[in-house]
Amino acid sequence: MKQEFTISIYSENHIGLLSQVSTVFTRRNVNIESITSSESAIPGIHKITIVAITEKELIDKVQTQLDKRIDVVKSFVFTEDEVIHQEIALYKVPTEAILESNEVERLIRKHNARILEISKEYTVIEKTGHKSETQELFEKLSQFGVTQFTRSGRVAVTKLKKELLSSYLDKLENEKIIKD
Amino acid sequence: METTEGTKKKKITGSEAVILSLINEGVDVLFGYPGGAIMPVYDAMHDYYDKLNHILTRHEQGALHAAQGYARVTGKVGVSIVTSGPGATNAVTGIADAMIDSTPLVVISGQVASSLLGTDAFQETDVVGITQPITKWNYQIKNAADIPEAIAKAFYIAKSGRPGPVLLDITKDAQFGEFEYEYKKIDFIRSYRPLPKTDYSQIDEAARLINLAKKPMALIGQGVILGGAEKEALEFLEKADIPFAYTLLGLSAIPTEHRLNIGMLGMHGHYAPNVKTNDADLIIAIGMRFDDRVTGNLDKYAKKAKVIHLDIDPAEVNKNVYADVPVLGNVKDTLPLLTEKISPNNHEEWLQEFRALINVETQKIINKQINPAEEGILMGEVIHKVSEAFGNDAIMVTDVGQHQMMAARYFKFKQSRSVVTSGGLGTMGFGLPAAIGAKMGKPDRPVVLFAGDGGFQMTIQELGTIFQSNIPVKVVLLNNSFLGMVRQWQELFFDKRYAMTELVNPDFQTICKGYHMPSELVDSREKLDAAIKNLVEQDGPYLIEVVVEKEGNVFPMVPAGASVSDIRLE
Ligand SMILES: Cc1ncc(C[n+]2csc(CCOP(=O)(O)OP(=O)(O)O)c2C)c(N)n1
Numbered sequence: 001m002k003q004e005f006t007i008s009i010y011s012e013n014h015i016g017l018l019s020q021v022s023t024v025f026t027r028r029n030v031n032i033e034s035i036t037s038s039e040s041a042i043p044g045i046h047k048i049t050i051v052a053i054t055e056k057e058l059i060d061k062v063q064t065q066l067d068k069r070i071d072v073v074k075s076f077v078f079t080e081d082e083v084i085h086q087e088i089a090l091y092k093v094p095t096e097a098i099l100e101s102n103e104v105e106r107l108i109r110k111h112n113a114r115i116l117e118i119s120k121e122y123t124v125i126e127k128t129g130h131k132s133e134t135q136e137l138f139e140k141l142s143q144f145g146v147t148q149f150t151r152s153g154r155v156a157v158t159k160l161k162k163e164l165l166s167s168y169l170d171k172l173e174n175e176k177i178i179k180d
Numbered sequence: 181m182e183t184t185e186g187t188k189k190k191k192i193t194g195s196e197a198v199i200l201s202l203i204n205e206g207v208d209v210l211f212g213y214p215g216g217a218i219m220p221v222y223d224a225m226h227d228y229y230d231k232l233n234h235i236l237t238r239h240e241q242g243a244l245h246a247a248q249g250y251a252r253v254t255g256k257v258g259v260s261i262v263t264s265g266p267g268a269t270n271a272v273t274g275i276a277d278a279m280i281d282s283t284p285l286v287v288i289s290g291q292v293a294s295s296l297l298g299t300d301a302f303q304e305t306d307v308v309g310i311t312q313p314i315t316k317w318n319y320q321i322k323n324a325a326d327i328p329e330a331i332a333k334a335f336y337i338a339k340s341g342r343p344g345p346v347l348l349d350i351t352k353d354a355q356f357g358e359f360e361y362e363y364k365k366i367d368f369i370r371s372y373r374p375l376p377k378t379d380y381s382q383i384d385e386a387a388r389l390i391n392l393a394k395k396p397m398a399l400i401g402q403g404v405i406l407g408g409a410e411k412e413a414l415e416f417l418e419k420a421d422i423p424f425a426y427t428l429l430g431l432s433a434i435p436t437e438h439r440l441n442i443g444m445l446g447m448h449g450h451y452a453p454n455v456k457t458n459d460a461d462l463i464i465a466i467g468m469r470f471d472d473r474v475t476g477n478l479d480k481y482a483k484k485a486k487v488i489h490l491d492i493d494p495a496e497v498n499k500n501v502y503a504d505v506p507v508l509g510n511v512k513d514t515l516p517l518l519t520e521k522i523s524p525n526n527h528e529e530w531l532q533e534f535r536a537l538i539n540v541e542t543q544k545i546i547n548k549q550i551n552p553a554e555e556g557i558l559m560g561e562v563i564h565k566v567s568e569a570f571g572n573d574a575i576m577v578t579d580v581g582q583h584q585m586m587a588a589r590y591f592k593f594k595q596s597r598s599v600v601t602s603g604g605l606g607t608m609g610f611g612l613p614a615a616i617g618a619k620m621g622k623p624d625r626p627v628v629l630f631a632g633d634g635g636f637q638m639t640i641q642e643l644g645t646i647f648q649s650n651i652p653v654k655v656v657l658l659n660n661s662f663l664g665m666v667r668q669w670q671e672l673f674f675d676k677r678y679a680m681t682e683l684v685n686p687d688f689q690t691i692c693k694g695y696h697m698p699s700e701l702v703d704s705r706e707k708l709d710a711a712i713k714n715l716v717e718q719d720g721p722y723l724i725e726v727v728v729e730k731e732g733n734v735f736p737m738v739p740a741g742a743s744v745s746d747i748r749l750e
Contacts, residue, residue, distance in 0.1 A: 012371050015320075016308060023313050064495035070317040070337055073371040169370070176368055 004033075005059050006083050006156045009048040009066055009075040010040060010165050017071055021048055024065045030054045034087070036153035042165065045073060051154045074168050078158065085156035089134035089149065090116070091125040097144035098123055104144055111137045122147065194324030195224035195355040198288065201331040202232065204363045207259050209233045209250060209620050211243040215263025217303060218290030220355035222261075235620060235649050238641035240267050242613035244274020245639070248283050249617025252600045253575055253625075255408070257284045257338045258617065264290045265303030268349075269310065273607055275345045276314040280604030281429060282406060284343035286334045294322040294351040307349050316344030324357030332366040340367075341374025342493040343406060376494050378509035380517070386464075386488045386505045387521035393462035395530050396422045397453070399445060399474075402429035402603075403467015403491060409512035410434065410596045413466060416519045421527045423534055425453035427468050429603045432593040436572070442534045446474040447738045448585035451545075451747060452537035454738060458745040459533070460485045467491060467511045470500040471604065480743030490514050544749050545735055549590065556729035557705055559583055559658050563590040566628060566656055569712045574626040575600065575618050577653075579611030579635035582664035585734045587630040598625075609638025615653040616645055626654060626716070633659040633685050643695035646721050654715050655697075655723040660730050661685060668733050673740075688725050699723040 011017050018037060025032050033051040040047035052059065059077055066075040095118060098104045108115065113127035127137050131151070138149055158164065192200070198221050202210065212234060214222045225234060237243040240262045247258030258278075262271045268289040278285045292301040308320045317337045321330050327350070334346040390396060404413045410433050417424050417434075423442045426433065434441065443450025445457075454476075457463070463485045468474070475481045478500060489496075489503035490511050497506040507514050549560025563586055567574070572592035577600040578584040584601060593599070600618050602610040615629035636657055646653060667681040692699035702711045702724055711724045738747045 016312065019309070020312060027313070061495070061499060064497075064499075068493070068495045070369065070372045172370060172373070 002053050002055055004051065004053050004080055006078045006085060006154060007050045007052065007075060008156065009050065010073040011046050011048065012071045012073065013044065013046040014071050017046065018048065020069050020071065021066065024062055025052065028058060028062050030058060030062055034153035036155055049154055049156055074165060076164055083156040083158055085154050086128050087131055087134060087152050087154055088126065088128045089138065089151040091138065091141055091146050092122050092148035093125065093141060093144050093146055095119065095121060095123045107137065107140050113137060191358045192361045193220065193224065193355065194327050194357045195220040197324065197327040197361050198331065198350065199224045199228050199232065200361060201328050201363055202259060203228070205331065205335045207232065209235065210259040210261060211235045211237055211246040211617065212261035213237060213240050213243055213263065213267060215267045215290065217264035217292055217352050218261060220352065221290065235645065237613060238644045239639065240270035241273050241609065242639050242642045242645065244271050244287070245610050245613035246617030247285055248274060248278050249577060249600045249614035250621040251283050251285060253597050253618045254621040255597065257286055257335055259286050261288045264292055265305050268307040269305055272310060275311055275347065277602055277605040277607045277610065278345040279314045279316065281602065282343050282402060283345065284338040285345035286338050287345060287347045289347060289349045291320065291349045291351045293353045307347065311347045315347050318347040320349040321354050322351050324354050325359040327354065328361065328363045332364060333369065336366045337372065375510060376492065376508040378507065378514055382505050382507050383514065383517045383521060386507055386518055389462055389486055389488060389505060390420055390464065390522050395460045396462040396464060396527065397456060397460040398422045398424040398464040398466060399468050400424050400426040400430040400433050400466055401468020402427065403511050404430060404433040405596055407467060407492065407510045407512040409515055412512055412515040416515045419519055419524050420522050421525045422464065423527065423531050427474055428588055428601060430468060431588055432598040433596050435594050436592040443538065444588060448734050451541040451736050451749065452534040454744040454747040455537055456534060457482050458484065458743065463487045465489045469496045475500060476738045476742055476744040541736065557708065557726055558732055559586040559728050560590050562656065562658065562708065562726050562728065563587050563630060565708065565712055567591045569716045570626050570628060574628045575622060577601065577611055577615040577618055577627060577629040579631040580606045580608045581632040581635060582668060582734050583630045583632045583658040608635035611635060612639050612642045616642060616651050619651050619653045628654040628656060630656050630658060632664055633657065633661060633683055634663045640691065643692065643697050647696045650720065652720045657688060657723060657725040658728050659685065659725055660728050660732065662730060671731070692723055697721055697723055699725065702726040
């Protein structure tokens with residue numbers, strides 16, 4: 001059975017890492033729904049967050065292949081209920097549409113969105129939420145002529161008390177000390 | 181005490197640093213081919229021939245396969261140096277081959293100056309991009325000062341854990357740059373765990389299953405050889421009295437004549453282990469990866485068996501075959517733990533079941549190959565005779581095709597690391613250069629190559645390398661005037677429609693003459709013994725070309741898509 005997974009990949013910040021990581025998904029024929037990449041809370045370590053819809057069995061195999069890449073520190077696979085996640089969406093609509101009725105303003109308020117910028121020609125609206133929520137607002141705004149719409153990849157943090165990566169790194173450090 | 185070359189804080193060029201770092205890693209032989217973007221390194225090497233024996237091959241693919249052959253017989257890291265662009269792309273096949281067969285290599289490629297990167301400069305290719313999926317690790321060096329650390333990392337990664345190829349791409353300006361050289365070996369990288377943690381409860385569970393099993397079967401893979409665990413494997417097998425089969429790359433880990441040996445697994449393996457896979461109640465996979473050529477149809481594989489899988493690579497566990505008990509770690513460490521926990525056992529009855537099937541195969545196939553009734557020479561008899569002539573104790577190198585499977589079936593072994601063959605990639609053209617590398621790695625052991633007339637011509641120019649560097653490899657060219665393995669499939673599964681498999685060959689004797697390779701032609705059975713005698717006794721390199729039956733087939737065979745137990749005897 002296919003389901004949605006959030007995969008957090010912690011890595012060294014080397015050139016070409018994104019391609020290393022995405023190749024693992026491509027080889028296993030797993031489609032990447034979204035991808036974001038940024039620094040993590042640990043200095044020098046990068047975090048890539050990928051959303052993919054596939055079978056549990058296959059994502060486990062992808063994970064072992066990811067961990068096998070030398071520059072990947074560690075990857076973690078989460079199901080929907082194990083993470084708190086958000087995506088951000090921007091919508092560009094003609095300012096005219098906002099002035100003509102108060103419907104757009106009502107939608108903004110109702111969906112907890114906000115206006116980022118207003119000019120004579122266009123207005124940019126921002127909404128943060130789950131994909132279904134940003135999608136819903138997009139559909140509602142469509143009648144007013146959305147000229148541009150863009151949604152970010154997922155950002156996610158775990159619901160766990162223990163920080164998986166730092167405990168993993170601590171463990172590694174200990175092993176190294178024992179070895180030395 | 182280790183000495184460190186050139187560590188006296190004096191400024192040297194990146195190129196010299198490459199050479200010194202290789203020496204510091206213990207490299208004494210390397211294989212390569214020069215060109216514009218790597219010239220500074222070759223220039224630096226010119227002063228170090230006393231420490232580094234560079235073998236000039238005739239093609240970069242040859243350099244790579246030679247480095248592989250060297251690595252496979254010695255267990256050391258094979259090193260190869262190539263230039264940018266076409267030099268590097270010619271190396272790609274060897275890198276891919278080393279990746280899939282877990283062979284430790286460090287490949288150094290020259291690259292255009294960093295200011296020219298991405299401009300489609302002369303002989304620029306994105307080698308790091310091209311080789312990313314087929315290397316264990318790769319890296320582009322753009323500063324001279326980064327060279328020692330990158331090389332130290334490359335060697336550590338190539339040989340630790342599950343070995344594999346590493347490529348370092350060095351820009352020309354980095355080769356010219358000067359810096360204060362210092363070399364430190366590396367044995368820790370924070371993002372890399374070569375050795376997974378062993379879960380000891382799994383050892384207990386594995387021991388429990390082994391003690392209970394009535395029909396256990398062990399599968400020996402290359403992991404046993406890579407881990408140097410031949411002795412540990414033997415102790416385990418003998419204490420539990422478990423029959424063992426081996427994969428193509430696991431061949432020679434344990435001497436052929438061992439009483440528990442039941443033969444080779446897979447498509448052209450032996451009858452007994454394939455048939456019995458679906459009778460076994462326990463499969464103990466030791467350092468092998470359940471390749472599809474070994475398992476046949478996975479849905480009909482080892483249906484009655486629980487599976488214990490010992491491997492160093494967590495990504496191999498549950499990849500193809502579900503492991504009831506995964507035992508992660510180097511088999512050299514995990515096998516003794518297991519041996520200690522199991523009770524001595526006796527599986528004589530179960531072993532008899534294998535012997536019965538071995539007899540069937542011996543009568544129906546092996547005897548007919550070794551003592552043929554027909555006039556034409558068969559591959560099996562040649563290989564059998566060559567093996568015996570070398571006291572069943574030579575290093576066997578093969579190319580790819582029917583002769584490869586025949587060699588694996590009919591050559592015998594007394595010691596480990598005696599097989600060099602392209603398993604996972606099945607690279608035609610692998611044989612001749614790999615034999616060169618193997619001989620460089622083990623100059624004191626005889627190295628005999630079996631090649632087909634097709635694959636031999638893919639890297640035939642390496643006869644030039646043999647001549648220039650006087651490398652005494654023994655070659656047995658099994659000439660059937662066909663791309664035999666493909667022809668066999670056409671015969672069996674494509675209605676004998678021999679599409680593009682018949683070869684009109686050159687006169688190999690004349691070619692050998694041109695390359696100053698002593699050789700002789702065996703076109704009738706009477707000439708065979710004398711020719712083999714020459715092959716063994718001649719001091720230098722020697723080639724015998726044996727004209728074999730044109731349409732001989734390799735049997736038994738598991739047809740593609742079939743279950744291993746449906747293996748065909750004819
Ligand atoms: C580079 C490469 N190209 C094509 C193949 C497909 N292939 C596998 S075996 C084979 C025939 C080999 O013929 P030959 O070298 O004469 O050996 P024989 O099978 O006759 O012993 C071919 C074409 C391959 N394995 N490698």
